[in-house]
Every structure is written in structure tokens, then in C-alpha cells.
Amino acid sequence: EAQVTQNPRYLITVTGKKLTVTCSQNMNHEYMSWYRQDPGLGLRQIYYSMNVEVTDKGDVPEGYKVSRKEKRNFPLILESPSPNQTSLYFCASRQGARGYTFGSGTRLTVV
Amino acid sequence: ILNVEQSPQSLHVQEGDSTNFTCSFPSSNFYALHWYRWETAKSPEALFVMTLNGDEKKKGRISATLNTKEGYSYLYIKGSQPEDSATYLCASPHGSGNTGKLIFGQGTTLQVKP
Numbered sequence: 001e002a003q004v005t006q007n008p009r010y011l012i013t014v015t016g017k018k019l020t021v022t023c024s025q026n027m028n029h030e031y032m033s034w035y036r037q038d039p040g041l042g043l044r045q046i047y048y049s050m051n052v053e054v055t056d057k058g059d060v061p062e063g064y065k066v067s068r069k070e071k072r073n074f075p076l077i078l079e080s081p082s083p084n085q086t087s088l089y090f091c092a093s094r095q096g097a098r099g100y101t102f103g104s105g106t107r108l109t110v111v
Numbered sequence: 112i113l114n115v116e117q118s119p120q121s122l123h124v125q126e127g128d129s130t131n132f133t134c135s136f137p138s139s140n141f142y143a144l145h146w147y148r149w150e151t152a153k154s155p156e157a158l159f160v161m162t163l164n165g166d167e168k169k170k171g172r173i174s175a176t177l178n179t180k181e182g183y184s185y186l187y188i189k190g191s192q193p194e195d196s197a198t199y200l201c202a203s204p205h206g207s208g209n210t211g212k213l214i215f216g217q218g219t220t221l222q223v224k225p
Contacts, residue, residue, distance in 0.1 A: 031211045033211065033213065035215075041217075042200075042215055042216065042217040042218060043155070043200070043202075043215040044215075045212060045213065045214070045215075048211040048212060048213075049211070050211045056211070056212070058212060059214070090154060090155070092155075097143055097160055097162060098157070098160060099145050099147065099157025099158070099159070099160050100145070100147075100155070100157060100213065101157070102154035102155050102156070103154060104154055105154060
């Protein structure tokens with residue numbers, strides 16, 4: 001089944017403890033992206049990647065890192081999480097001019 | 112930052128009503144306009160990607176039109192059903208070309224009452 005897989009689905013962590021949210025797609029898509037969703041603010045893009053080793057900042061990249069060493073994987077790294085990074089995160093991928101396929105989401109709480 | 116605006120913010124209709132809502136975007140350097148449907152507790156799902164001025168796309172009872180010269184797109188739902196209740200998002204790539212930087216509007220939340 002064609003899909004975008006994110007892990008974990010839920011995560012509670014403490015301030016400052018490094019974490020990685022994994023994202024993998026099995027559709028050989030070129031583009032991958034990370035979004036966060038906060039009440040009243042909609043979906044905001046954190047980082048995106050147009051292909052292997054090609055990444056760029058979205059609108060809210062501060063406090064996040066990404067890498068694209070393989071086409072299928074696009075992990076989101078929080079080196080030192082803070083409470084303002086508590087959010088619902090979505091990974092998504094697409095090919096060419098098609099719409100994004102979204103993962104199931106990761107609900108992160110930083111205490 | 113590219114501004115993608117949607118209106119209204121929310122909409123309540125009765126089952127069987129037809130409805131429509133608007134997405135506006137800067138008309139300069141247009142590349143594409145995406146529509147997504149987002150049901151509660153699920154992930155956004157792509158409905159349409161539109162690229163040509165005057166384009167019209169249809170999927171069942173849902174259709175969309177595009178005016179790139181004036182910078183707006185309409186989404187229409189004919190004969191709304193309770194299962195159409197969701198948030199409908201539009202999005203546009205930033206600047207010219209397929210850069211991957213897709214900016215979303217805030218969405219229109221539709222509630223269809225039985």
C-alpha cells in the first residue's frame with residue numbers, strides 16, 4: 001500500500017532531550033515536507049526537500065533540523081525541544097505536480 | 112511570505128444544501144493551486160491540483176474552479192451530506208516553479224447537519 005509512515009504517533013518528552021521523528025514513504029516521491037499544526041495557525045511548513053541531499057527551510061524552521069540521505073526517508077530532529085514545540089506534526093510527500101500524501105501525524109508534547 | 116486566504120472560516124449547512132467557499136492567492140508568479148480535505152482525527156487528503164486558468168475539476172459531488180488572473184479558486188459541494196463535514200484547505204507553492212514550498216490557507220470548516 002502506498003503510504004507515508006511516521007513514528008512515533010504520540011510522544012511526551014522533557015525540555016532539552018533530543019528526539020527524532022521518523023518519516024518514510026514507499027512511493028519513490030521526490031518531494032517531502034514537514035508541517036506542524038497548531039490551533040488557530042493552520043498548517044505551517046517547517047522544512048521541505050526536493051530530492052536527496054536537497055533541503056530548504058519552510059516558514060517555521062527554528063529549533064528543527066532535517067536530513068535527506070535517502071529518497072524514502074526524511075527524519076525531523078529536535079536537538080533541544082522546548083514547550084513551544086508542543087504540536088501535531090505531519091510528514092508528507094509528493095511527486096511532480098501532484099498533491100501531497102500525508103502521514104498519520106505525530107502528537108508531540110514537551111514538558 | 113505568500114498569503115493564501117480562505118473564506119469563510121466556518122460554515123454550517125443542512126443535509127442536501129449546496130455550498131461553496133473561496134480561496135484567494137497572489138496572482139503573480141502562479142504555479143498551482145491545491146485543495147485538500149481534512150476530516151477530524153485523520154490526515155489531510157488531496158482533492159485537486161489545478162494549474163490552468165479556467166480549469167475546472169470534479170470528484171463526485173465536489174468540484175473546483177480556478178481563476179489565476181484574479182487569484183481565486185472556488186470549491187463547490189453539491190447536495191452536502193454529513194460525511195462531507197471536514198476542514199477544506201487550499202495551498203499554493205511559493206513563488207514561481209515547483210519549489211516544494213507549499214503554503215496552506217487556514218481552511219474552511221464545514222459542518223453538515225442531518
